[in-house]
Every structure is written in C-alpha cells, then in structure tokens.
Amino acid sequence: MGSLEGSLEGRTAIVTGAGSYAGQGAAEARLLAEHGAAVVVADLPGSEGERVAAELARPGRFVPLDVTDEAAWDALAENVLAAYGRIDVLVNNAGVWLDEGLTGTSPEQYRRVVEINQTGVYLGMRAVVPAMRAAGGGSIVNTCSTAGLKGGGMPFAYAASKWAVRGMTRAAAHEHAGDGIRVNAICPGVIDTPMIEGGAENRARLAGFIPSGRLGTPEEVAELVLFLAGDGSRYITGAEIAIDAAVTA
C-alpha cells in the first residue's frame, strides 16, 4: 500500500456491480476495504457478490440490488445508515454493454441500456445524497467510459448512456459542491473484465488499438477510484478522468 494507506478508515462505501469477481467493481471494493472502508457490495442476486464481500480485508457485506429499482435503492441507503451510521462513498459502477449501432438497436434494448447505465446512476445519487449532505459531505464516483468522451466507433445506446453519465456528474457536482459532496466520473478505456467478449483473440485485436499496447486491469481502475473516494482528491469535483492509456488522446 502507498501513501493513501488508511485513508478511508472509519468510512462506509457502496460499490454497485461489485459482484463480478473479475470485474472493476470487485477490484474497487477490495482496494477500498484494504484502505480501511467498510464496503457494501451491491449487485444483482445470483452475482458473485457474496464471495467478493466475504474476502474483503475489512468486514463488508453483500446486498442484492438492481440499480434500476428505486425502492431497492432507498432500502439499501436506509440499511447502510442503520448498520454503519454513514455513507461516505458511492461508486456507481454497475453497467451493461450492447455492441450495436443505431439501426441495429431495438427500442427495448435501448431502454434497457439507458435504464441500467444512466437511470441507475441517477437513482444511486438520489438515494445517498441526503445522507451525505446531512453528514457534511461525501464522494460519488460515476463510471463513464471512453464511449462517453467520443461517439465515433462506439456502440449507440452504450455511448448515449455514458454521455448522460458525464452530464449528470457535472450537474450533480455543481449542485452539491456547497454541501461538501464531490461527484466525479471515470472514463475507462478497454479494461480486461468479463465485459470484454470474444476471448484472447478479441483481446489481442483490441490491444492493437491501444497506444500502450495492452488492455487495462480492474486493479488499475480501482487505484483511480480510491484516489477520488479519499481526501487526496478533495478539490476535484465535476471532473471526468480518462483512464485509457491515451486511446482518446
């Protein structure tokens, strides 16, 4: 551990979509716990969330959550407050990929991607902001993508949903800066997780488009989330930070 060791001591963090064992959310949950946070692993029932939570460095818990379910979000916030008394960090990480262009995307598919990637982020912020405001602050990290930084070459609904995450991040950051709540977006490039389809062959193909010549790891993204969650980033809010090895440079 580096200079940020213990930086989240006594704090509580919720990470959505953290039930994918080899995904970014699980890596983020692990690193936040290593740095002292009590972490709530929130993901769909049937995900690997129990296993992720059981292995955390600090006691955490798995809470089943569909990020599109408003009532489930409200119950989660209530439960976390009852159990820990505070919500310091929310990482909106849950997301789905749809590799389709405009005409190949059905209205039903479009709505599903937007409902999870976009509305889910809104509902998460909506659920935790009152508690953060009452406590004098907090840090929200929204997972965008390089698909939220450009349109060219990106799947249609996925890009639309991620651009919306950027807009929500800026609007919420501006609105709640005076409450001590920071809201930032991370924009990962190609990260080696179960979301990347097609096995080794596709990974090698994708690496060919990346200036550094390799995919990123979930652990590398987790380092950025840790920084944004903790006080080292206290003057950063409303930002969108690419973590893409110069793909969008």
Ligand SMILES: NC(=O)c1ccc[n+]([C@@H]2O[C@H](COP(=O)([O-])OP(=O)(O)OC[C@H]3O[C@@H](n4cnc5c(N)ncnc54)[C@H](O)[C@@H]3O)[C@@H](O)[C@H]2O)c1
């Ligand atoms: N892997 C990449 O290259 C990449 C690049 C940029 C951005 N992202 C984003 O990073 C985030 C994490 O993705 P990942 O790469 O770790 O993929 P992943 O598929 O490993 O993890 C995604 C997780 O989201 C969960 N999820 C999906 N729908 C949900 C819902 N309705 N409610 C709760 N949880 C739900 C899944 O169960 C899964 O655990 C996503 O928002 C994704 O769009 C990924």
